Amino acid sequence: MLPLRYLAGYPEALQKQVRAAIADDRLAAMLRARYPGTHAVRSDGALYDYTLALKNRFLRNAESPAKVLFDSRLQLTANALGTNGKLARVQGGKIRRKHEIRVASVFKEAPPEFLKMIVVHELAHLKEREHDRAFYQLCSHMEPAYHQLEFDLRLYLTQRELSGLPGA
Template identity: 50%
Template structure:
């Protein structure tokens, strides 16, 4: 079994074995490039913030504001995370200030747009739903109907990146 399969740990065996077969036959890279021929053009943090706010305003207008959305090159080292949502509360002079921040793994600067959108949707959903429960995934699917397929494809993107580096 390939070490690369760590990205799809927890998926059903039939899916993992298909991915294993694609890796073994050197077909995952060409398959991925046909499926996603282009990467997004959202390179700056300003563009990423505007992109995220646009999605937030469309689906989650009434939720707390976002103060920051950035690419973070430390993320994917932590628990194989692809993105993080942080809620920071600071007490300053008797006043409590809260900030929602989203961090996206830097590797997704060079990703297809649907995969970036999936990550942004996932982290936005955490503003309203803290846990990965039914309500959380319903919100993700409301914002992005093919959320589950894109989540798997984001994991395949991680494998794709490692295969291309070899």
């Protein structure tokens, strides 16, 4: 049986449907039909502007990230697709903490919906640290189709892995 590491937490019946789509060579065509385009966010500066625009629209009172960038190392470490951390820096006699968001570089070529889903996910961590109910409610507030996009992203990553593409 084909292991589906990106779909491991989903019910076996759903995994069976995905395996059938893979066996019938329908998965790639379905994803291309549903998500035909790519986005124009190609640089770290453009990603920062994109992220800040979403943050300002939905999280006006949250602290802005100091840095947002694409990171080519993320897909290799613990299957992380994005990270949100605080960097501590000493300035004078005080410690300053600044938020930093890193997005896996695989999203430079991904459909715009998947980039938005990852950025929304990382922005939600500015307010909610844990993946709990409040976190997912905030994600759904910023992107109403969040849960469907998360599932489809898992299908996209599965297809990339099957195709032997880097970053999967």
